[in-house]
Amino acid sequence: VMGEIDEFNQRVRWVIDNIHFRKNLNVSVFETNIRVLGGLLAAHLIYAEGIVPAAPAGYRGELLPLAADLGYRLLLAFDTPTGIPYGTVNLLHGIPPHETQVTSTASGGTFLLEFSMLSQLTGDLVFERAAKRASLGLFLRRSSLGLVGNHINISSGEWTHKDAGIGSGIDSFYEYLFKAYVLYRDVDYMYMFNASREAILKHLYKAPWYIEAHMFSGAVVWPIYNSLQSFWPGTQAMSGSVAAAKETVRAMHGVWRRFGAIPEGFNLQHGRVQPGQASYPLRPELAESIYYLYRATRDPVFLHMGRDLVYALNTRTRTRCGFASLRDVEASQHIDRMESFFLSETLKYLMLLFDTDNRFNTEYIFTTEGHPLPVRAVYKEDTAYRRPDGAPSAPY
Numbered sequence: 001v002m003g004e005i006d007e008f009n010q011r012v013r014w015v016i017d018n019i020h021f022r023k024n025l026n027v028s029v030f031e032t033n034i035r036v037l038g039g040l041l042a043a044h045l046i047y048a049e050g051i052v053p054a055a056p057a058g059y060r061g062e063l064l065p066l067a068a069d070l071g072y073r074l075l076l077a078f079d080t081p082t083g084i085p086y087g088t089v090n091l092l093h094g095i096p097p098h099e100t101q102v103t104s105t106a107s108g109g110t111f112l113l114e115f116s117m118l119s120q121l122t123g124d125l126v127f128e129r130a131a132k133r134a135s136l137g138l139f140l141r142r143s144s145l146g147l148v149g150n151h152i153n154i155s156s157g158e159w160t161h162k163d164a165g166i167g168s169g170i171d172s173f174y175e176y177l178f179k180a181y182v183l184y185r186d187v188d189y190m191y192m193f194n195a196s197r198e199a200i201l202k203h204l205y206k207a208p209w210y211i212e213a214h215m216f217s218g219a220v221v222w223p224i225y226n227s228l229q230s231f232w233p234g235t236q237a238m239s240g241s242v243a244a245a246k247e248t249v250r251a252m253h254g255v256w257r258r259f260g261a262i263p264e265g266f267n268l269q270h271g272r273v274q275p276g277q278a279s280y281p282l283r284p285e286l287a288e289s290i291y292y293l294y295r296a297t298r299d300p301v302f303l304h305m306g307r308d309l310v311y312a313l314n315t316r317t318r319t320r321c322g323f324a325s326l327r328d329v330e331a332s333q334h335i336d337r338m339e340s341f342f343l344s345e346t347l348k349y350l351m352l353l354f355d356t357d358n359r360f361n362t363e364y365i366f367t368t369e370g371h372p373l374p375v376r377a378v379y380k381e382d383t384a385y386r387r388p389d390g391a392p393s394a395p396y
Contacts, residue, residue, distance in 0.1 A: 146199025167226030
């Protein structure tokens with residue numbers, strides 16, 4: 001994205017030479033998918049699409065079988081009665097003993113982009129089928145109001161946490177329904193997104209904000225702006241609801257202007273930071289929505305918003321060797337931690353906001369971890385790839 005071709009080639013070669021997944025290691029299925037599998041697929045496609053010439057770099061497609069190997073190991077988590085995956089898998093042995101039967105909606109329904117792309121490139125449809133079955137498993141268990149809850153039992157299909165919202169625990173489920181339609185043109189995904197959006201606007205939207213409500217009764221549970229809700233205006237803008245997206249992002253940006261960051265929770269009823277939710281871990285969602293709204297409107301007001309974010313990040317979070325999370329947006333104490341999404345998303349969206357001629361601004365969809373996937377009518381299957389013997393197939 002930044003044009004650092006030599007650095008990109010070096011890091012890809014290091015991954016090829018040093019990384020394997022034959023490890024007795026418990027990992028988050030959700031996080032490993034969006035951070036690791038998505039990164040491997042995006043890097044492979046950068047070569048496959050000719051953005052970086054493969055031959056001079058000595059690249060021979062090695063990232064794809066590495067990604068597929070990881071995909072098969074994650075796939076073991078999807079063997080459940082509902083199709084909704086376990087939250088944790090052991091890369092060597094499968095599901096850990098006594099693994100919980102409860103997962104969040106986001107953790108169970110954020111696989112459509114990466115798994116479907118893996119199917120497109122390898123020709124093995126098992127990944128796409130598993131991801132779609134999981135998303136359908138959540139969507140078909142929505143309430144009569146059309147809302148999904150926050151946590152669900154993957155065996156019984158019973159909702160264990162019935163708060164509905166668009167923030168923490170649910171956010172990327174909705175994001176992936178729309179983006180999967182853009183990438184793969186499966187009308188089922190658009191139907192699920194439109195039905196979900198209708199329910200969200202009817203029961204959760206209190207202009208310009210969104211609240212959390214009980215998924216069955218619609219009663220307000222939390223009048224809180226959760227920081228992860230900030231992705232929603234960007235998704236709205238991509239899907240054509242620009243006016244509503246602008247209204248909401250202006251309100252969210254107002255919170256940023258007030259604190260120089262977005263707290264994890266802001267109480268809308270009392271107009272203050274929610275107790276216990278004062279930190280800012282360098283999240284990217286507001287930058288993402290500002291980026292998409294600028295791409296949709298070319299309104300310079302969004303460049304000014306982006307400038308506010310850059311200024312605050314430099315003055316409040318920059319340290320000698322990186323950027324640090326804020327323990328409290330109303331204070332200046334740092335946490336000695338910089339999440340990987342700060343580089344892969346926050347800074348990427350801000351850079352692309354101002355780098356208007358960057359090729360990744362068109363014909364690409366970014367995953368929820370900021371990995372670029374090309375939008376193509378047909379994806380070229382790697383004919384050299386061979387499905388390994390013993391790779392799982394049923395019940396997908």
